[in-house]
Amino acid sequence: MKIATWNVNSIKARLPLVKKWLELQDPDIVCLQELKCVNEAFPLSEIEDLGYNVAVHGQKTYNGVAVLSKLPFDEVNVGLPASEGRGEDDEQARYLEVVVTQGETVLRVASIYLPNGNPVDDPKKYGYKLDWMERLYHHARELLAYEEPLVLAGDYNIIPTENDVWNPESWSEDALFRPQSRAAFRKILNLGLTEAYSAVNGQSHNYSFWDYTKGAWPKDHGIRIDHFLLSAQAADRLVTCEIDRLPRGWERPSDHVPVLIGLKA
């Protein structure tokens, strides 16, 4: 079972690359982020023609997440639940969760687009990010109680450690790297989730995002912000976690590249 996550930065602009990459890698499940379109505008038939069932949670202009799956969906849950008064009026499309059955195994997979949070002095930005992470903490805790394989995959907009950024000093106060952000991420991990890349790969300074500007890609000035968080039942099956840099060098790329995990049966 091969599962991928990819922030495509507009599914409409990226469709040729996405199709090319799906045919190349042939993943079983794909979590997409930053669709930048409403549900009706998602190129449904073009993806279905490649053999995928599609669940979409879109939004005009911004955000938007999807899950593509070769297995049919047993369940599709749209949106991150509100908790403790946070997120009651949240209209941003950043979370989509599905359940599929593989043989005897029930697998729950979520596509996550965690808020960026910059600038940190704006409560509507950084406060929203921290609130969203608190909601994710509570929801993950509820899902972990099922004691089933759970895969929370996506663009977390969190640089976990100084080994995941080309120049830690210049990022120290950024919403993606400041201590408060990383602590909120660790709080989620400490529920008992395994960060797949660190668990089975762990190569330092291997990035999943490079800014379009400043020659970041050719200079390899990147950050690792796209992650898989796994329940114990999923982590027991984890074999590989790879970052696929190839599509960053293609024509008209996303600024993120796909990350993949391999799970054994």
Next chain:
DNA sequence: ATGCCTGCGGTTCGCAGA
């Protein structure tokens, strides 16, 4: 210190991204 790119919406510039 700012913009650099890119995509979108909607009009040729502003916002957001990270």
